[in-house]
Amino acid sequence: MNQADRHDPTHTALRLVQSIALSVPAYRRLLAEHGIEIDAIATMTDLARLPTTSKDTYRRTNILSDLQAGGPEEVETIASSAGSSGTPTFWSRGQRSTDHGAAMFGHVLRECADTEHRTTLALVTFPLGPYIGGAFMYAMLLELRKRGHRLSIATPGMDPDVIAEVVSEAADGYQQIVIFAYPPIARDLLDTHGELLRRHDVVIIVGGEPVSEAWRSLVHGMLGDPDGDRVRVVYGATDVGFVGYETAATTAIRSAAAEDSALNGAIFGTEYADEDVVQQPAFVQYRPEFTYIEVDSDGYLLFTVGGVLPLVRYRVNDRGHTLVGSEVRDRLVDAGYSALAEDIDPNAHYLLVFGRTDVAAIYSAVNIYPDYFRPAVEHISLATRLTGRFIARCETDSDQRQTLTLDAELRPTLESDPDTAEQLRQLSIASLRQLSAEYRIVHDQKGHDAEPVVRLRPFRSAGFVTGGKQKSID
Numbered sequence: 001m002n003q004a005d006r007h008d009p010t011h012t013a014l015r016l017v018q019s020i021a022l023s024v025p026a027y028r029r030l031l032a033e034h035g036i037e038i039d040a041i042a043t044m045t046d047l048a049r050l051p052t053t054s055k056d057t058y059r060r061t062n063i064l065s066d067l068q069a070g071g072p073e074e075v076e077t078i079a080s081s082a083g084s085s086g087t088p089t090f091w092s093r094g095q096r097s098t099d100h101g102a103a104m105f106g107h108v109l110r111e112c113a114d115t116e117h118r119t120t121l122a123l124v125t126f127p128l129g130p131y132i133g134g135a136f137m138y139a140m141l142l143e144l145r146k147r148g149h150r151l152s153i154a155t156p157g158m159d160p161d162v163i164a165e166v167v168s169e170a171a172d173g174y175q176q177i178v179i180f181a182y183p184p185i186a187r188d189l190l191d192t193h194g195e196l197l198r199r200h201d202v203v204i205i206v207g208g209e210p211v212s213e214a215w216r217s218l219v220h221g222m223l224g225d226p227d228g229d230r231v232r233v234v235y236g237a238t239d240v241g242f243v244g245y246e247t248a249a250t251t252a253i254r255s256a257a258a259e260d261s262a263l264n265g266a267i268f269g270t271e272y273a274d275e276d277v278v279q280q281p282a283f284v285q286y287r288p289e290f291t292y293i294e295v296d297s298d299g300y301l302l303f304t305v306g307g308v309l310p311l312v313r314y315r316v317n318d319r320g321h322t323l324v325g326s327e328v329r330d331r332l333v334d335a336g337y338s339a340l341a342e343d344i345d346p347n348a349h350y351l352l353v354f355g356r357t358d359v360a361a362i363y364s365a366v367n368i369y370p371d372y373f374r375p376a377v378e379h380i381s382l383a384t385r386l387t388g389r390f391i392a393r394c395e396t397d398s399d400q401r402q403t404l405t406l407d408a409e410l411r412p413t414l415e416s417d418p419d420t421a422e423q424l425r426q427l428s429i430a431s432l433r434q435l436s437a438e439y440r441i442v443h444d445q446k447g448h449d450a451e452p453v454v455r456l457r458p459f460r461s462a463g464f465v466t467g468g469k470q471k472s473i474d
Contacts, residue, residue, distance in 0.1 A: 288349050
C-alpha cells in the first residue's frame with residue numbers, strides 16, 4: 001500500500017521526515033532548492049523521491065546550528081569523526097541518540113555477556129578526546145548502568161600496555177571483562193597480553209571495520225575458547241550513529257556459510273570454490289524504528305535517523321542489502337538449514353553491509369577498495385605472522401607507470417621473509433580477481449604487471465596506526 005500502515009516502521013520514518021522538514025533549517029533549504037513543498041511529503045512514495053544527502057552535499061555545506069532540530073540547549077555533545085577518509089567532521093549528539101544506542105546495545109550485552117546479572121568491567125578502548133566513538137560508547141554504557149546493567153567503566157584508550165594495567169589492577173573484582181575495540185587493537189592486546197586475558201572471562205565487541213570468520217576463529221583461539229561465543233561485531237557510522245548488532249543467530253549463520261559455499265550464496269549472494277578466499281558481508285540485526293534504511297538503485301544504503309542532528313536518506317557510501325527475518329528463514333530452509341532458521345525472528349530486520357567505498361585507490365581505472373585485500377591479510381594461514389593492518393596504494397613512477405602496492409604489518413619481533421610475502425601476494429591476487437570483474441580484465445591483459453607488490457613492514461612502522469582507526473587505502 002502507498003500510505004504507510006501505522007504499525008509499519010515506514011510510518012515512523014514518514015512522520016520523522018515530515019518533522020525534520022519543519023524543524024531543520026538546512027533541510028528546508030534543500031527541499032526548496034529541489035522545488036519540494038513540505039506538504040507534498042505525505043506517502044512513502046513521496047519519501048522515496050526525496051533527494052539523497054551525504055557528508056559532502058549536506059553536512060559540510062551547512063553550519064551545525066542549521067543542521068540541528070531544536071536549540072543549542074538540546075545538544076549534549078559535539079564530537080568529531082575519526083577522519084579516516086579525510087578531514088574530521090563534527091557532529092552534534094543528544095539524549096535521543098544515547099537512548100537509541102543503549103536500547104540496542106543492551107540487547108547485545110544481555111545476550112553475549114548477561115551484564116544485568118554478572119558484574120562486568122567494561123573497557124572502552126575507542127579514542128576519547130573529540131572523537132565520537134569513545135564518547136558515544138561511554139555515554140551509552142553510563143545509560144545502561146542506570147537501566148540495571150552491572151557495569152563499571154574504564155576508558156584506557158588504545159595502548160595495549162595501558163589496557164593491561166587496568167585489567168591487572170581491577171579485573172579480579174569482576175565476573176567478566178567486556179572489551180570494546182577496533183579489530184586491530186583487540187588483536188594487538190591479545191598479541192601482547194593474551195596470557196593475562198586468558199585468566200579472565202573476556203568478551204570482545206568490535207566495530208569500525210568488518211572482520212572475517214577466520215579473524216573471529218583466531219581471536220577465540222587466542223582467548224583459549226575455540227568453540228566459544230566471545231566476539232560480536234556492531235555496525236554504525238559517525239554520521240548516523242549505532243545501527244545494528246550481531247546476534248547468536250547471525251554469527252551462527254555466518255560461521256556455517258564460511259564452511260558451505262551454497263549457504264554463503266543463498267544468504268550473502270556469493271559462492272566460492274575451494275581455492276577461493278571466502279567473502280562475506282557484515283550481517284547484523286537492526287531496528288527500523290530507530291534507523292530507517294533504504295537501498296538505492298546503485299546498491300548504496302540510505303539512512304533516515306532522528307536526533308539532535310537528524311538525517312534523511314543519507315548515504316555513508318556503504319553498499320548493502322536489507323532482509324526481513326522471514327526472508328532469511330526461507331533462504332535457510334531452502335539451503336537445508338532448518339535448525340538455523342528456527343533461531344531467526346521472522347519479524348526482525350537484518351542488514352548485509354558489503355563495505356565502505358569512499359576511500360579507493362584507482363589502478364588502471366579500476367577502483368581498489370580495502371575489502372578487496374582484507375580477506376587475504378586476515379587469512380588464517382597468516383594469522384601468526386601478520387597483525388591484520390595494511391595499507392594499499394597506487395604508486396606512479398616518473399614515467400607515469402602505475403604499481404599497485406600492499407604494505408602489511410608484521411606481528412611484534414617478526415622480520416620480513418619472502419615466503420610470507422609471496423603467500424600474501426597470491427592470496428591478494430585471488431581476492432582481487434574474485435571480487436572485481438574489472439580487475440580480472442586488467443589482470444588478464446597485463447598479467448604480472450597488474451599484481452600487487454607486497455612489502456612486509458615491522459610492527460608499528462610509520463603509517464600503521466596504534467592510536468586511532470587504521471586508514472587502509474592511500
